[in-house]
Amino acid sequence: MSLQPFKSIGIGVAFSPNLKANLFEAARLSLFFNSKLILIHVGEVSDDKVKMLKVFLKPFEKDNLKYEVVYKPGDPVNVILSTTEEKDIDLLILGALQRERFLKYYVGSIARKITRKAKCSVLLLIKPSVERVACEHIVVNGLEDPKTEQTIKAAYYVASHLSAEKITIVEEIKQEQVSVKVDDDKSLRKANIIKERIRLRENSRIKDIIEHIPEKYTKSIVTKLQPIFGKQGYSIGHYAQISRADLLVMNAPSKMTFWDRLFPHDIEHILTELPTDVLILQ
Structure with a gap:
């Protein structure tokens, strides 16, 4: 970085x-x-x-x-x-x-x-x-994508220079990754076990990224990991809104068609109803 x-x-x-x-x-x-x-x-x-x-x-x-x-x-x-x-x-x-x-x-x-x-x-x-107006809470995407590591590093850089107190890294997980139809207690337990495994895997991936960021950027900032099962793009925007984040940090698209992959049908939601200030990082 x-x-x-x-x-x-x-x-x-x-x-x-x-x-x-x-x-x-x-x-x-x-x-x-x-x-x-x-x-x-x-x-x-x-x-x-x-x-x-x-x-x-x-x-x-x-x-x-x-x-x-x-x-x-x-x-x-x-x-x-x-x-x-x-x-x-x-x-x-x-x-x-x-x-x-x-x-x-x-x-x-x-x-x-x-x-x-x-x-x-x-x-x-x-x-x-x-x-x-002080920037206290920053939400950043933890999407599994080649750009995400640099985005998270840049979010800590921004947070440290703006004296922010907290960063929440939101890992948006597509609901279809939990490929279990829930119609009874047994299938509910199975779905919850799959979700927990995905959460642990995602948290491990993000923690590995954070470990490679210089400590001077991370030491004074409270970090929260927040896996969310739902629509990518919409979910993180909604989370930034309800958590009253001061800044939402996102990956930039690699090319025009990447908007649809990163925010399926929801880039217009982010751009037309902004949940807070938004930093889109190249």
Whole structure:
């Protein structure tokens, strides 16, 4: 695991009511991870825009925040994706929107396209705040997948830098792995025995991953392993919601068709009704 997975952080800058909160969140994360911050504005440069950004970021001058602003007119999706590659951005921050009258957040169409096409990690923020809200509990997928080991390692890196107290690693297990039809006490006992064996196997796999993470990232964090039998993608999103997690950390898809394997029919659930802030790791 790289000691600094996020050397540069990018954020799309729109001059909207959320501008200050988005900038403060991005600036704080850049300082936490010792990263350079790149602000991407889809539009022409103007004196008023330059002045406003300087005013908002002035409180971070004393902390030596390193940042630059890119002004580029064009299609928002293309501008943000091309700038992300040109500037070698490791983590792209995108804002989610709250549906009117509902306490549910979703990713707008532009952000959803960027999320699916970005070659870097993406952080989806549902409630950016000028005042910092502590990140205390992180939920991370423990899916059996080649990318999961790096995802879990990165989750501990993030947790240690944000001073989180707890990480829950959710091992989503397909119900069909318990291939027993339960219709009496005997078959129920058999199904429970199979489930327990799968739990032990999954927990052993995750513990082996954790043992290979440097202790400085894990020692101050309470770790919980949570096997869940159910629909992949939907189950972890629901768990993050009911456990009031502050951040959900997921593997990124290897290719477009991988969404269906990772979240069968449920990627839209994650992206349109976000349970909390979501970090999708490349």
